Amino acid sequence: MTHRLTDGTAPHPAPRTTRPAPTTALVPTDRRLAHLTVLISGAGVAGPALALWLVRYGARVTLVEKAPALREGGFAVDFRGATHHTVLRRTGIWDEVHRRQTHMGRQTVVAADDRERVDLPAFFMSGDVEILRGDLSHILYERTRADVEYVFGDSVASLTEDSEGVDVTFERGAPRRFDLVVGADGLHSRTRRLVFGDESRYLRHLGHYVAGFGVPNHLGLHRTARIYTEPGRTMMISNYGGDPTRAGVALVFSSDRADHHRHGTARQKEILAERFAGMAWKHAATALDGLQSAEDLYFDAIAQIHVDRLSQGRVALLGDAGYGATMGGIGTGTALVSAYVLAGELAAAGGDHRAAFDAYEAEIGAYARNCQKSSDRVGPFLAPPTERRIRSRDRVYRVLGSRPMAGLFKKLTERPAGGLTLKNYG
Structure with missing residues (x-):
């Protein structure tokens, strides 16, 4: 199955790639996903949070971001309640978030x-x-940059899936192949458009x-x-x-x-x-x-974004791409929680994406939609x-x-x- 999207943009300079350093900061203590290669689209909050957890389970992760560098500033985002507290602690960023709070x-x-x-x-x-959204994004980037291949200034152009993996072409970089693809590229997700159809089917103004x-x-x-x-x-x-x-x-x-x-x-x-x-x-x-x-x-x-399912084949949606609300929907907290669950279900299933994506949907679907309602x-x-x-x-x-x-x-x-x-x- 092939999905291609073109936007008619002019050629751009070659993408900037940050490759993992020889000595990694997140030494995997769990090798359940060591056989898995994953492409994540979007370097906001959801994408790097998922990358952090996947690396802990041993996966090899590439993260592509259309912006030329990490985005600065942005609105303030907040965390509240026991679920948010738990995911911040398990992710290992509780102290840093509190140190850089507003x-x-x-x-x-x-x-x-x-x-x-x-x-x-x-x-x-x-x-x-x-915490400011840009500060949170930096915290997650610093925790993952030594272990995750970051590609800035590029984006996914097409996805061709078969029974063994996904062939991906990029707007600027060379084609590559991955086991799984995750769209964490926001409310106006290009990944979602490629695989699930036009945004007008899912966006509610x-x-x-x-x-x-x-x-x-x-x-x-x-x-x-x-x-x-x-x-x-x-x-x-x-x-x-x-x-x-x-x-x-x-x-x-x-x-x-x-x-x-x-x-x-x-x-x-x-x-x-x-x-x-x-x-x-x-x-x-x-x-x-x-x-x-x-x-x-x-x-x-x-x-708001309302999709029927959060996955199709070897492609899954995470964060605002799957259940976004521009503001008031507790979206950043939901993104961290969902990244934890998606990576955890993949680890629990030993990388079996069918079982993992179904479990992810069952675990996070109602929770994300309920948070979304507050907007x-x-x-x-x-x-x-x-x-x-x-x-x-x-x-x-x-x-x-x-x-x-x-x-x-x-x-x-x-x-x-x-x-x-x-x-x-x-």
Whole structure:
């Protein structure tokens, strides 16, 4: 069975390959997968986390990433509840995540004149521990770079599967053959398109978009954020403490159009400038001034991925590629949990991908979908459509952020994340 995808892009420089060092850092203590070669597409969080576990079980892993280098920055991600705690400890990154956590403080909802309306305590959005996505990605990369062959600046072009393996062609590199392929390449996964069909069959647009970019820290924030909302649009300016001279701007706005994210960066900046023009907040214009020169713009639909199955033949989906939610879906924690389970089931099955993929689906499917559900209403909550809804949301903030409600709120947010007892795969 053959799958090929072309995007008409011009030729690019040769991909950059980081090959395992002669002396590895992750000496396998378990050789159950020593006969297995695995290609992982995507070097965000899910891909390197899976690579770490596969190497521990003895597999030979290649990880291909279309970006020319590891992605920096990004939004903050949090972990909460017993399941997340367990996977962080078993993965061996608990201490490092805590060492590099954001220590984010209060986040304040403000009026147009910057008068404070609602104060949100740190636990409200930061979970038990919070870290910048780019920092987490670096932790996993540093743990695996000596054992995993990383290929940056390239991507999968076609997959041809037979009874013994998968022949893979790349956009730039030479063709190769692997036993298994895992798509961990995000919400708009190329691997998923190649094997499972067009994205339109699986992506559910939730009526909002989110964008983010860096600007000078003109508000002098330090591990705090200020949030301003008008009907259908919200702006947040925050500093997570890493660089006191820089701040991050996050924008959320409503739109029924499901194709804005497909435009190039220049058009995306135009869309944001149009949608946030005339915002009454006294700091909005200054923040938007930094948009045009921003080189780190993130722009995407708030959406979910719903697939019928997480595997087909020798190809499996992991993380956002299989059950993604742009924000609010506990996606990073789910990715770490799912990487642990997928590698563990492969080890338990001795590399038999049919048995392992079925077990992975049975173990993780309902858990991932339940976590995903928490993002269903995140867009209208962050950017309510009317002034009345904004006032109602702020009342909810005020109640849930109060000390008497802190315990209940913590339990509610931990419930989906903690909905799986992790097996011990040895």
